[in-house]
Amino acid sequence: MASTYEPLYLKYRPQSLGDLVGQQSVVRTLTNAIEHDRVAHAYLFTGPRGCGKTSSARIMAKSLNCQKGPTPTPCLECTSCVEVKQVNSPAVIEIDAASHNSVDDARLLIERAPITVGGNYKIYIIDECHMLTKEAFNALLKTIEEPPPNVIFILATTEEHKVPPTIISRCQRLMFKLINHDELAVHLRNVATKEEINIDDAAIDLVARRSGGGLRDALGLLDQASLLATKEKQVQLDDLLLMLGSVKEDVLLDFSKAIKDGAAEPVLQAALSLLGEGREPALIALELSKHFLNLAKAQLKIPVLGSPSYLEALTEQSKLFDRTELAQMIEQLSALEQSCRRSTQSALTLEIGLLSLCHRLEITELKQLKDKVVDLESRLASGVPPQAMHAQRPAARPPSAPPVSHAPAQSHAPAASYSSGA
Ligand SMILES: [Zn+2]
Structure with a gap:
């Protein structure tokens, strides 16, 4: 027996403009165009994937060719509406520019353009149009500028910056956005x-x-x-x-607090427990880097998504971190995620990375001391007396290095002190 299962995204694909979720300005523009007989001959639908660009192009086809139309509320029952829904309408030609991007494809399209069906609108939907070659775009230019009567081009793209300005200027541009x-x-x-x-x-x-x-x-x-x-x-x-493979919000908050305190034991225990539940090491690192990014956003008062209790705790905890320190931690966690993905021993990589995060201050301090010793040795070997070194090169901490407590005092500069900024 054939399966009757239909994925939700297909089953709930918007069928008329009123069904489009979160695209109010697009809906208003297209509804007005249909109601006032001011439909443009070429549209450019831009915006992220999965926001309804192709669905909207098909809705336009239904709205314009519905036997009760043109109407913003197509009947969805007439032959024309049903054909568009079943993607077998002779009046709608959908081209995936990712696989049909050549100048020959464009010419074929232009040759077919004048053949309209029974006085209906003929609608060309060119998906991922930024994939067309320069030559294909050039071939299309004139047709898009002055298309045969009742022919409408709808170009859709996730990457508008790759569409030539000459094409953009000939289209009415509608921007689809992510839904809030x-x-x-x-x-x-x-x-x-x-x-x-x-x-x-x-x-x-x-x-x-x-x-x-x-x-x-x-x-x-x-x-x-x-x-x-x-x-x-x-x-x-x-x-x-x-x-x-995600991590609970309160676990993330415990992680960041312990990492901040340099408490390696609870950090490693928590990581082991997540790994024990079957979570992917790279995903744990990803979740942590997103959470630390949330802490940075909370410091900057940039909105973050999460439960009310998470957001409250996040704001409080973000006050404990120094901004530079937080930025470095995010960078380290993001690198850790990549390392976990490449590693053949990803759980081990995760544990090592977290351990080094917990001991980041000591490690930085040791590295700086080591650098200083190497520098001193090389200068002594080259015969420069220690006093001359200070005169030659004033000691300064590179701006990117984190502040370090108990730095060795210089004769001419106060010891750098570590303060946890707000
Ligand atoms: Zn209809």
Whole structure:
């Protein structure tokens, strides 16, 4: 028996402009254009992946060719609407520029353009249009500028900067954006209710945060999470964290506090416990680097996503860190993630990296002392007397190095003192 399963992102693909989530300005512009018969002959849809660009292009095709249209609310039942939905409409030609990017592809398209079907609009959707070659763009220029009547070009791209300005200036440009967290969470809750997915609000919240504002990714994650649910068993935050290989917010806060204090024992214990639960070392490092970045953002009062209790604790904890120190930790954790991905012993790499983070101050201090000894030795060997060294080279800490406590006092400069800034 054939499976009737349909992924959520396909099942809940917007069918009319009113279904588009979080793209108010696009919806308003296109609705007005259809209602006032002011549809442009070429559009450029820009924005991140999974935000509804291709769906919107198909919605335009439905709206313009619906037997009850043109209308912003196509009937979704007439032959034309059904054909567009089933992606077999003769009036809609979709081209993936990633695989059809040559000048010949562009010429073929231009030759076919004048053939409209039964007085309907003919809509060319060129997805990932930035992949077209320069020659293909040039071939398209004139047709886009003066297309045959009832022909509409919709170019979609995630990388607008790669589209030639000559093309951009001939299109009406509509910018799709990532969906804000609250709107996305509400939408996910609606879908979960309709699909009878037994999932709690904290888990929905995490799905919304994790997808970073992309609807397609969010619905993909919800789909995956739904497999953990039964009628009796609700998907909780912990189930989802485990599925995603993520770390709980309070565990992250304990980590950062212990790393700040240089307390290696609890840090390594916590890492071992996460590894024991089957989490990937690289993902642990990634979660930690994101969390430390959140601390830096909290210091700068830049909004961060998280539960209210996490955000409150984050703000408090961020006051303990020095800004430079925090920046260095983020860099170190990000490098650690990469090392874990490359390592054949990634758990070991993670533990070593965390240990070195805990002892970062001592390590830096030792390195600086070692450098000084090497420098002194080489100068003594070359016969420069120690007094002359100070005169030749005033001692100064490089601006990138972290402040170090108990630095050896110089005769002409006060010892650098370590202060934990706000
Ligand atoms: Zn229709």
